[in-house]
Amino acid sequence: MSASTTTHDKSETGGDHHDHHNPPFWKKYLFSTDHKMIGLQYGFTALLFLAFGFFLMMVMRWSIAYPERPIPLLSELPWFQIWLDDEGKVTGELYNMFGAMHGTIMVFLGIVPLAFGAFGNYVTPLQVGAPDMAFPRLNMASYWCYFVGGVLMLISFFLPSGAAKVGWTSYSPLASMTDSNYSNIFWTGQTQWLLGMVFLITSSLLGAVNVLVTIINLRAPGLTWMRLPFFVWAMLVTGFLLLLAFPPLEVAAIMQLMDRVAGTSFYLPTDVLNNGVLMDAAGGGNPLLYQHLFWFLAHPEVYVLILPAFAIVSEIIPNNTRKPLFGYKTMVYSVMVLGFLSFIVWAHHMYMTGVGASVSTFFQTTTVLISVPSVILLTSMLISLWGGSIRFTVPMLFATAFIPMFGIGGLTGLPLAFNLIDLHLHDTYYVIGHFHYVVAPGTIFALFAGIYYWYPKQTGRMMNTFLGHLHFWPSLILMNGIFLPMFIQGMAGFHRRAFDGGKAYEQISSQVFLDGDSLVAKIFHGGEAIQMLDLNIIMSTSAWLLAISQIPFIINFFFSIRFGKKVDSDNPWDATTLEWATPTPPPHGNFAVEPVVYRGPYEYSVPGAESDFSPQNEPDAAGDTAEKEETV
Amino acid sequence: MIIAGINQAIGMAEVASEHGDMVDHFLEMVHWVMGILFIGWSAFLIYVLLRFNQKANPKARYEGITSHFSTHVEIGVVIVEVVLLLGFAFPLWAARTEGMPSGDDVLKIRAVGEQFRWSFHYAGKDGKIGLTDVSAMNSANGIGLVKQDPNAWDDFATLNELVLPLGQKVIVQVTSKDVIHGLAPIPLMTQQDAIPGREIPMWFTATKTGEWDIVCAQLCGAGHANMVATVKVLPKAEFDVWLAEQTPMFPPDAQ
Numbered sequence: 001m002s003a004s005t006t007t008h009d010k011s012e013t014g015g016d017h018h019d020h021h022n023p024p025f026w027k028k029y030l031f032s033t034d035h036k037m038i039g040l041q042y043g044f045t046a047l048l049f050l051a052f053g054f055f056l057m058m059v060m061r062w063s064i065a066y067p068e069r070p071i072p073l074l075s076e077l078p079w080f081q082i083w084l085d086d087e088g089k090v091t092g093e094l095y096n097m098f099g100a101m102h103g104t105i106m107v108f109l110g111i112v113p114l115a116f117g118a119f120g121n122y123v124t125p126l127q128v129g130a131p132d133m134a135f136p137r138l139n140m141a142s143y144w145c146y147f148v149g150g151v152l153m154l155i156s157f158f159l160p161s162g163a164a165k166v167g168w169t170s171y172s173p174l175a176s177m178t179d180s181n182y183s184n185i186f187w188t189g190q191t192q193w194l195l196g197m198v199f200l201i202t203s204s205l206l207g208a209v210n211v212l213v214t215i216i217n218l219r220a221p222g223l224t225w226m227r228l229p230f231f232v233w234a235m236l237v238t239g240f241l242l243l244l245a246f247p248p249l250e251v252a253a254i255m256q257l258m259d260r261v262a263g264t265s266f267y268l269p270t271d272v273l274n275n276g277v278l279m280d281a282a283g284g285g286n287p288l289l290y291q292h293l294f295w296f297l298a299h300p301e302v303y304v305l306i307l308p309a310f311a312i313v314s315e316i317i318p319n320n321t322r323k324p325l326f327g328y329k330t331m332v333y334s335v336m337v338l339g340f341l342s343f344i345v346w347a348h349h350m351y352m353t354g355v356g357a358s359v360s361t362f363f364q365t366t367t368v369l370i371s372v373p374s375v376i377l378l379t380s381m382l383i384s385l386w387g388g389s390i391r392f393t394v395p396m397l398f399a400t401a402f403i404p405m406f407g408i409g410g411l412t413g414l415p416l417a418f419n420l421i422d423l424h425l426h427d428t429y430y431v432i433g434h435f436h437y438v439v440a441p442g443t444i445f446a447l448f449a450g451i452y453y454w455y456p457k458q459t460g461r462m463m464n465t466f467l468g469h470l471h472f473w474p475s476l477i478l479m480n481g482i483f484l485p486m487f488i489q490g491m492a493g494f495h496r497r498a499f500d501g502g503k504a505y506e507q508i509s510s511q512v513f514l515d516g517d518s519l520v521a522k523i524f525h526g527g528e529a530i531q532m533l534d535l536n537i538i539m540s541t542s543a544w545l546l547a548i549s550q551i552p553f554i555i556n557f558f559f560s561i562r563f564g565k566k567v568d569s570d571n572p573w574d575a576t577t578l579e580w581a582t583p584t585p586p587p588h589g590n591f592a593v594e595p596v597v598y599r600g601p602y603e604y605s606v607p608g609a610e611s612d613f614s615p616q617n618e619p620d621a622a623g624d625t626a627e628k629e630e631t632v
Numbered sequence: 633m634i635i636a637g638i639n640q641a642i643g644m645a646e647v648a649s650e651h652g653d654m655v656d657h658f659l660e661m662v663h664w665v666m667g668i669l670f671i672g673w674s675a676f677l678i679y680v681l682l683r684f685n686q687k688a689n690p691k692a693r694y695e696g697i698t699s700h701f702s703t704h705v706e707i708g709v710v711i712v713e714v715v716l717l718l719g720f721a722f723p724l725w726a727a728r729t730e731g732m733p734s735g736d737d738v739l740k741i742r743a744v745g746e747q748f749r750w751s752f753h754y755a756g757k758d759g760k761i762g763l764t765d766v767s768a769m770n771s772a773n774g775i776g777l778v779k780q781d782p783n784a785w786d787d788f789a790t791l792n793e794l795v796l797p798l799g800q801k802v803i804v805q806v807t808s809k810d811v812i813h814g815l816a817p818i819p820l821m822t823q824q825d826a827i828p829g830r831e832i833p834m835w836f837t838a839t840k841t842g843e844w845d846i847v848c849a850q851l852c853g854a855g856h857a858n859m860v861a862t863v864k865v866l867p868k869a870e871f872d873v874w875l876a877e878q879t880p881m882f883p884p885d886a887q
């Protein structure tokens with residue numbers, strides 16, 4: 001990213017004591033304590049991990065669609081062939097490895113770091129009018145913990161055992177005993193996964209503390225709670241979720257690590273076999289303990305994935321409708337309720353573990369309850385469009401598509417909440433479809449929207465609109481091509497994590513989806529009936545095409561740094577929030593003059609105002625200022 | 633229901649158990665509710681995008697929507713959810729969980745998962761499930777029936793084949809020898825995780841004869857995808873014949 005601050009170099013104004021000298025390269029780009037540079041570091045690393053997670057998925061989707069064919073390209077690589085069978089086909093072991101790492105990488109190394117690490121870091125201090133995060137060094141430590149965790153995960157691919165292969169959920173006892181046939185249990189994928197997780201969790205904790213303290217303590221004068229942009233509110237709740245939910249997982253991971261390397265039996269019951277041989281363990285442990293600890297984290301974690309998406313979309317919608325966000329206060333209270341409820345729904349992941357009828361009933365009730373604040377948030381965003389003058393900029397396209405896509409993800413959570421229906425749908429592709437709608441065309445679309453939206457703040461140039469459209473439209477269609485058929489397969493009883501895509505279960509997979517005499521079958525399938533198994537090919541092809549449709553984004557991202565259209569002001573979107581009151585790009589210390597806030601975050605098209613946006617930091621012409629109004 | 637047949641269109645699996653129809657209908661109903669909500673929201677979204685884009689509406693309205701539309705929608709959603717919960721989910725779930733059958737006419741079977749197969753342990757003629765222990769396990773006695781227990785003498789186990797009588801109540805005690813598996817006989821519309829160290833019951837009554845796949849529902853290792861078993865429902869008379877044909881684990885001469 002361009003380091004040039006020529007247009008708005010305010011260092012000589014003396015408002016900022018950090019900026020007197022040019023720091024050396026390593027200090028500026030590697031061990032920076034500047035929240036913006038750390039945000040960018042997070043962003044770049046996370047985008048690379050997202051691409052890598054996507055690659056793993058494409059390999060898996062080959063195996064699902066064509067289990068009987070050798071994998072193209074990879075089967076040519078000599079060093080890769082140890083993971084393939086004699087004919088060059090993907091093995092169950094490789095599929096499990098890529099599956100586990102796809103989940104881990106997408107959640108813990110891709111989306112959370114991009115959403116909370118990158119956007120949370122870059123935007124939050126700017127929006128609260130702070131010169132930096134409250135604890136800049138802690139912030140740097142957070143990134144480097146994340147980096148080490150990521151490196152450990154990557155190294156594990158090259159160990160003799162390969163990377164972890166027991167699912168991103170890493171259930172014991174399988175996770176406790178996997179790879180126990182390797183002489184050095186420490187250098188196995190699962191052990192390194194656990195160590196990596198400890199680093200990643202630590203990183204998130206440090207980040208969470210920082211964001212919380214920054215929001216609570218470093219708000220600009222006049223920026224009362226109810227004048228905070230919704231983005232900041234969502235980040236505040238996300239921070240609390242991370243802070244309270246991650247420690248149990250850290251404990252769970254360390255206990256599982258001890259089960260593996262120190263011979264403890266936290267999760268190992270008495271008389272458990274490992275590869276047909278009685279395991280040398282004291283026993284008496286409980287596999288369900290792990291699941292409770294894991295899901296106590298992992299359900300709030302779902303909201304860690306989605307709240308930043310709400311945050312970004314709620315910034316982009318008022319900006320592009322040129323009117324205030326509808327029901328701002330309701331949204332703030334909803335997001336708090338959502339955060340609280342997310343801690344008491346975890347056992348809906350465990351309906352099949354025999355938790356008991358009354359416990360299941362409790363968790364189905366809380367799970368249905370949590371949909372209420374979600375519906376309020378989504379409805380508010382939807383209704384915010386009413387009465388607007390909508391400009392379909394590229395960020396707005398992604399933000400608009402987020403609403404129905406997340407809607408599908410949310411709605412399909414409803415049947416899964418009910419115990420009775422879950423008896424049929426649990427662990428099927430229906431579940432995969434549900435949560436991928438939430439995070440892929442949901443959160444990832446919002447993250448793309450955020451990149452297109454804040455890109456000019458850092459680079460001083462806009463991303464290309466044509467390439468943006470070329471990125472958006474195919475992505476929207478293909479996302480549905482991947483995930484919509486999953487609901488149908490799930491209904492039919494296809495279960496997840498099968499490397500052959502369910503082919504071994506002949507009866508289920510041969511169920512007819514479309515009759516041979518239907519029009520679609522006649523055109524695309526030579527008049528043969530389309531079976532459930534054939535849907536795999538549609539989904540996989542969509543996935544590979546989706547990869548191609550990200551190319552315009554990559555080109556756009558890099559070329560616009562040098563060749564994008566230059567912005568004509570520091571506030572190219574005519575926005576109201578404080579991050580646009582900084583020079584472009586914001587220097588170390590952010591603001592040329594300490595901002596003072598006079599009004600709420602989304603004062604667009606205020607009747608009687610000169611322009612259709614009234615920035616938070618501009619005093620009213622009439623002179624009635626912040627202090628008069630409220631001091632919440 | 634009026635809208636029967638929709639299930640085939642969305643890929644719903646065959647149903648072959650008594651409570652399965654309940655699951656099926658509830659599933660269908662919830663999807664209708666979801667469909668109506670989604671179509672409603674989508675129609676609103678499309679209208680708004682057409683009506684309030686920059687060309688159609690060059691000047692935005694500060695107040696936005698002035699009616700209580702959103703409140704009505706939200707309250708509507710809450711009412712629908714309350715009805716689904718109190719009217720359907722609670723009573724149906726209670727009916728499913730409170731009625732664990734008991735008595736002599738109930739067939740009791742143990743399902744024992746291991747990497748990567750299922751053993752189904754039948755009680756034999758005495759109707760009593762014998763003791764099992766890990767120390768008694770060997771290649772001929774995979775589930776580890778204990779010879780000292782007379783109840784175990786006439787017990788037997790099948791491999792990857794769960795045979796059931798039509799119309800009789802069945803309790804399957806699900807457990808595992810090594811890692812967590814999941815027993816999912818799809819058309820019976822129920823599944824249960826097999827957790828080592830625990831025996832968890834699931835129960836149902838088969839209502840259709842036939843043969844279907846049993847899926848392993850929990851990732852259990854490299855062979856997870858190929859952990860295929862079948863469930864076979866026979867008319868009661870045929871089932872009794874089948875039962876009589878099975879060889880007990882410890883026939884009288886071996887005792």
